[in-house]
Amino acid sequence: PPGTAKSALVKDLCQRIGGDYFQWLLTRFTTPEELFGPVSLKALEQDQYKRVTTNKLPEANIAFLDEIWKASSSILNTLLTIINEREFHNNGSAQKVPLISLFGASNELPESEELNALYDRFLIKHVTKYLADDASFRAMIQPVNQKQITTTTIQELEQMQAGVRAVDVPEDVLSALTNLRSLLKKENIIASDRRYKQSLELVKASAYLNGRTTASIDDLVILQHVLWSQPSEQKVVQKTVINMVxxxxxxxxxxxxxxxxxxxxxxxxxxxxxxxxxxxxxxxxxxxxxxxxxxxxxxxxxxxxxxxxxxxxxxxxxxxxxxxxxxxxxxxxxxxxxxxxxxx
Missing domain, CATH: 1.20.58 (Methane Monooxygenase Hydroxylase; Chain G, domain 1)
Incomplete structure (x- = not known):
């Protein structure tokens, strides 16, 4: 629902990471120029259709798109290439983009089947709700002193990514993941092969952040936030993953x-x-x-x-x-x- 600090949470996280940051609130009237840059008039004089991407999404390290599913199909199709291949097609050629992570937030799920491919590219999903108990509500409304936030740099992040790539995934973890896939299939919860493949990087990251160079079955617990598509599947996936792990x-x-x-x-x-x-x-x-x-x-x-x-x-x-x-x-x-x- 609206008003659950989705935007504030993602913005705070993004601003803790160094590098170029891009943020935009999407509507059905948002134009490609707002995200990808205006068409260069100088290039048009030379019969070239080229966008000026300065300070726009194609040059961002970290990006946050709010109300992402309200955008037009032309914008979302371009995003698909940026997220998946890390490429932006400009003037007929593909230019590599420095994007590390793209965060999206929305008060609604995509309804059109043509958006399923893009929806599947968002590996981790989290549903926010209004605060349920009074203790949490009181903690939220109490004024807090502003503290210096913890930050990291792009260089530090790249070093950690290299450490994650070096983490070993043993056979017992792979077998457990295969078993988990079978259990979820019985519940009629089907995640794409791409999602399972990419989820291994999260498993390795979990091991790395816990100071280990080899993943363990305990690291599969992160998959409770990965292997569901509809909110109605979330509880089943959570229970299945945690019960196995x-x-x-x-x-x-x-x-x-x-x-x-x-x-x-x-x-x-x-x-x-x-x-x-x-x-x-x-x-x-x-x-x-x-x-x-x-x-x-x-x-x-x-x-x-x-x-x-x-x-x-x-x-x-x-x-x-x-x-x-x-x-x-x-x-x-x-x-x-x-x-x-x-x-x-």
Whole structure:
């Protein structure tokens, strides 16, 4: 939906990376000149149709296109070549573009089948939603002091990319990815061969960022953001990927989803209008959430899983505190936080 900071998030990320940055808000009236540059009048005098690309998308290292699916087909077809081949056709010849990453944001999905090829080029997808719980909302509206942002340079990024290319992908990871593809096929979720091929670079990047020169099955967890096309597929892909990679984390995610349903059902505005109903709902929700918190506390796993499990328990305990405060009028220190911190 609109107003979920999609543009702000991508813009902030892009501005942390050095190099030439290009940003544009697309509409159905956007012309190719706005993105790719005006046609050179001097070149026209010499019977050449050449665009002046200075400060435009073909010369950008990092680009962000907001409301990308509102653009015309001529613009989107040109983008397809830029994203896929890293080339821009100008005056009949293909010029290499220095593009590292292109980010897109939209409040809608492409409806035309002819846009599927471009949609598939966006490897990582993330759906933003309005903040669900009050604690997150309060954190969002509180004023914060501006801090110096962390940045990186193009040269540093290129060095990291070289490190990613050197990461080894062993046979067990390839077998796990093949198995994952089969599992998703059974759910009628079909990703393109290109998407699976490109996803290996993300797996290698995960290993590199975790200080390893060899990928492991745990690195496949990033694919929960890669292998779905429609939002309706997202939960299935997430569950399938995490359950295969790390059943402990999968169970923690399942418990957190149940806790979220319990919390939102209990804090329904219609229930909260009636103090008696609110009190009953609060007591029932507190009992259920406490059991889920205890279940998370009892879960054992590898150190890599402990952080995720502790984060899930802290989230559930946050729900408990809000139930006590909103529905039962009890304000107490958050339970479980000290214990989970010690476990970490």
């Amino acid at each position: 790390n059943p402990t984390i999968s169970k923690a995610q399942e418990i957190m989803d149940i806790a979220s349903e319990i919390y939102h059902a209990a804090t329904d505005p219609e229930i909260m209008k009636d103090p008696a109903r609110a009190s009953t709902a609060g007591i029932e929700a507190h009992v259920k959430l406490k059991k889920l918190s205890d279940e998370l506390a009892a879960m054992k796993g590898q150190p890599a899983s402990a952080q995720k499990v502790n984060a899930a328990r802290n989230k559930v305990n946050g729900y408990i505190q809000e139930i006590l405060s909103k529905l039962l009028g009890i304000n107490t220190p958050q339970t479980g936080q000290d214990e989970t911190t010690k476990e970490e």
